[in-house]
Amino acid sequence: MARKAVAKDDEIFALRLARSAPDLWPMLERLYGHRAEYPAFRDRLLTALRTAWADRPKDLRRLDLQRDLEPDWFQRPDRVGYVFYIDRFAGDLRKVLDKLDYLEDLGVSYVHLMPCLKPRPGDSDGGYSVMDYRAVNPAYGTMEDLESVATALRARGMNLCVDLVLNHTAKEHDWAERARAGDPTYQDYYLMFDSDTEPKRFEETLVEVFPDNAPGNFTYYPDFGKWVWTTFNEHQWDLNWANPQVFLEITEIMLFLANRGVDVLRLDAVAFMWKRLGTRCQSEPEVHMLLQALRACCRIACPAVLHLEEAIVAPAEMLPYFGRGAHDGKEGNLAYHNSLMVQFWNALATRDTRMMTHVMQTHFPPVLTNATYATYIRCHDDIGWAVTDEDAAVFGISGPGHRAYLADFYEGRFPGSFARGALFQENPATGDKRISGSFASLAGLEKALSEGDAGAAEQAVQRVLLGHALIAGFGGIPLIYMGDELATLNDYSYRDRPDHAHDSRWLHRPMMDWALAATRHSADTPAARCFRGVRHILARRKAVAELHGGVPTEILSAPIPGLFIAARHAPTHNLLGIYNFSEGWSHLPADWLRAQGITRFHDELSEAAVALHDGHIALPPQARLWLV
Numbered sequence: 001m002a003r004k005a006v007a008k009d010d011e012i013f014a015l016r017l018a019r020s021a022p023d024l025w026p027m028l029e030r031l032y033g034h035r036a037e038y039p040a041f042r043d044r045l046l047t048a049l050r051t052a053w054a055d056r057p058k059d060l061r062r063l064d065l066q067r068d069l070e071p072d073w074f075q076r077p078d079r080v081g082y083v084f085y086i087d088r089f090a091g092d093l094r095k096v097l098d099k100l101d102y103l104e105d106l107g108v109s110y111v112h113l114m115p116c117l118k119p120r121p122g123d124s125d126g127g128y129s130v131m132d133y134r135a136v137n138p139a140y141g142t143m144e145d146l147e148s149v150a151t152a153l154r155a156r157g158m159n160l161c162v163d164l165v166l167n168h169t170a171k172e173h174d175w176a177e178r179a180r181a182g183d184p185t186y187q188d189y190y191l192m193f194d195s196d197t198e199p200k201r202f203e204e205t206l207v208e209v210f211p212d213n214a215p216g217n218f219t220y221y222p223d224f225g226k227w228v229w230t231t232f233n234e235h236q237w238d239l240n241w242a243n244p245q246v247f248l249e250i251t252e253i254m255l256f257l258a259n260r261g262v263d264v265l266r267l268d269a270v271a272f273m274w275k276r277l278g279t280r281c282q283s284e285p286e287v288h289m290l291l292q293a294l295r296a297c298c299r300i301a302c303p304a305v306l307h308l309e310e311a312i313v314a315p316a317e318m319l320p321y322f323g324r325g326a327h328d329g330k331e332g333n334l335a336y337h338n339s340l341m342v343q344f345w346n347a348l349a350t351r352d353t354r355m356m357t358h359v360m361q362t363h364f365p366p367v368l369t370n371a372t373y374a375t376y377i378r379c380h381d382d383i384g385w386a387v388t389d390e391d392a393a394v395f396g397i398s399g400p401g402h403r404a405y406l407a408d409f410y411e412g413r414f415p416g417s418f419a420r421g422a423l424f425q426e427n428p429a430t431g432d433k434r435i436s437g438s439f440a441s442l443a444g445l446e447k448a449l450s451e452g453d454a455g456a457a458e459q460a461v462q463r464v465l466l467g468h469a470l471i472a473g474f475g476g477i478p479l480i481y482m483g484d485e486l487a488t489l490n491d492y493s494y495r496d497r498p499d500h501a502h503d504s505r506w507l508h509r510p511m512m513d514w515a516l517a518a519t520r521h522s523a524d525t526p527a528a529r530c531f532r533g534v535r536h537i538l539a540r541r542k543a544v545a546e547l548h549g550g551v552p553t554e555i556l557s558a559p560i561p562g563l564f565i566a567a568r569h570a571p572t573h574n575l576l577g578i579y580n581f582s583e584g585w586s587h588l589p590a591d592w593l594r595a596q597g598i599t600r601f602h603d604e605l606s607e608a609a610v611a612l613h614d615g616h617i618a619l620p621p622q623a624r625l626w627l628v
C-alpha cells in the first residue's frame with residue numbers, strides 16, 4: 001500500500017527551525033533580551049522567517065534539500081571562484097551572460113559580482129555605500145536581471161555570490177534620510193550623538209580605516225545637530241546593531257536576496273558591527289553572536305545559502321569568524337584567508353618562507369567545522385601588512401620595520417624590488433602604509449615589460465602562477481580576481497577620474513581587456529601563458545580529490561627556507577603542496593619526503609613522475625608541485 005511519506009513544506013520548515021533554534025534564540029536573548037520590545041521582536045522575526053520560506057521558489061527549496069544532503073558541496077575541489085565588477089568586466093548584468101563561456105573555459109564555478117545593489121550617486125566606495133538593498137544598481141540592470149544571472153549560473157553548476165553590507169548604509173538610504181529628518185525611530189538605527197563628548201571618548205581607542213581621505217570615525221551634521229558614527233567614509237553611516245529592529249530589517253533583506261537565487265552572501269566589514277567604549281570596536285564578542293544568529297536564520301529559511309565573512313584582521317582575530325568555542329561550526333562558512341595572502345607577498349619579497357610557515361602553523365588549525373577558507377592573492381582592496389609584532393619578534397626583527405619594508409618593496413622603492421605599486425592610506429601617526437597594485441604588477445611584470453626584459457617578465461608570470469597554485473592547493477575556495485588570470489597590469493587612468501582619484505585601489509580595478517582575452521589559447525605572450533597556466537592549475541585542482549576543503553592541511557617546517565610546504569592528509573594518501581619562493585633551484589631530499597609519507601613521487605599538478613637526482617628532487621625557481 002502506498003504511504004504518504006513525503007514531508008510537507010511546513011514540516012520541513014518546522015524541522016529546520018527545531019534544528020537551528022538552539023543556535024538562534026540564546027544569541028538574541030543575550031543581545032536583546034533585556035529590552036522591553038524583545039518578545040514582540042521575537043515574534044516578528046519568526047514571522048519573517050516563515051514568510052521568507054513561504055515565498056521561497058520551488059527550485060531553490062530543492063537546492064536547500066540537496067545541500068542539506070551534501071553539506072560539503074562548497075568544500076569540494078570543483079569550486080573555484082572569480083571576482084569582478086559587473087561594469088568593468090562585462091558592461092551590465094545581461095552582458096555578464098555572454099561572458100559565462102569565458103569563465104567556464106577558465107574553470108570557474110563560483111562568481112562574485114562585486115557590489116551590485118543600488119549605491120548612492122557619485123562616489124560610493126566602489127558600491128559599498130548602499131542606498132537600497134532591494135534594488136540593483138540601475139547602471140547594471142534590474143533585480144530581474146540579477147535573477148536571470150542566478151538562474152543561468154545555476155544551470156551551469158555555478159554559484160552566485162553578492163555583497164551584503166552589514167556595518168553601514170549610505171547616508172542616502174531611506175532609514176538615514178528619515179533619521180536626518182528627525183524621526184527618533186530611525187535615529188536609533190544609527191549611532192548618533194548630540195555632542196562630541198562621547199565620540200571623543202570612543203576616539204581614544206578607535207583606529208582610522210581611511211585616515212587619508214576620511215579621517216576620524218564621526219561626522220558632525222549641522223543641519224540636524226548630531227554627530228554620526230562613520231567608521232569608513234562620511235557617506236557610510238554605521239548601523240546600530242544594539243537595536244533589534246536593525247537585526248530584523250537586515251535579516252529580511254538577507255532572506256529577500258536569498259530568494260532571488262543568491263548562493264553566497266559576502267557579509268561586508270563584519271568586524272565593526274558592535275561598539276564598546278574603551279576598545280577598538282572591532283571583533284567584539286557580540287559580533288560573533290550576531291553572525292551566529294544571522295547564520296541560523298539562513299539555516300532555517302534558506303539553508304542552501306552560505307555566508308562569506310569579510311574580516312580583514314590579525315590572524316588570531318580572524319579565526320573566530322568561522323566560529324570558535326561555543327560558536328564552532330555555527331558562524332561563517334567562508335572567510336578570507338588574509339594571512340595567507342599577506343604571507344604570500346612577504347615570502348615573495350624576502351624569498352624566505354619561515355615567517356609564513358610559523359604564522360600558518362601557530363595561528364591556524366588543520367581543519368574547520370562546516371567551513372573553509374576563501375583563499376586569494378589579490379582582491380579589490382589594498383594589502384594591509386598584517387604581520388604582528390609578536391610574529392616578527394620570533395625572527396628577531398621589528399614589526400614596524402618589517403611592515404615598512406614590505407610597503408617600500410611593493411611600492412617599488414626598495415632597492416632591487418621587482419614590484420610596481422602605489423601607497424594607500426598612509427598614516428603618519430602609526431607609520432602604517434598599505435599598498436595597491438595588480439597581481440602581475442606587484443609580481444614584477446610591469447617593471448620587466450617597461451625595461452624590455454623578457455626573462456624577468458617570464459619570472460613574473462611564474463610568480464603569478466605560484467600564487468594561483470598556492471590558493472588552489474591550500475584548502476578552501478580559491479578566488480581569482482578579475483584579470484589576474486591574464487596578468488593584467490596596473491591601470492593608472494583612475495587618476496583622471498574625480499570620483500576615483502583619491503582612492504588608489506582603482507589602480508587594480510581595470511577594465512577587462514577582451515581583445516587580450518581573445519588571444520588566450522594561441523598567443524605566446526605573458527598574458528596568454530598566464531591564462532593557460534591558471535586554467536591548467538584549476539583543471540588539475542578539480543581532478544585531485546585530496547584538495548577537498550575538509551581534508552586537513554598541515555604546514556610542515558621545510559628543510560630549506562625558500563620552500564613552503566602544505567601537507568594535505570587525505571584518507572587515501574598524503575599530498576604535499578610544495579611551493580618554491582626562492583629565486584634559485586632548491587634540492588629537497590627524497591628521504592625527508594618519504595618521512596612525510598610520499599611514496600610515488602608523482603606530481604599531480606604536472607601529471608608527471610618526479611625524477612630523483614642523487615637522492616633529491618630538484619625544484620626550479622617558483623616551482624609548485626602537488627606531490628603524492
Ligand code: GLC
Binds near residue numbers: 126128310381
Ligand atoms: C570592505 C570592502 C571595502 C570597503 C569597506 C567598507 O572592507 O571590501 O572595499 O571599502 O568594506 O564598506
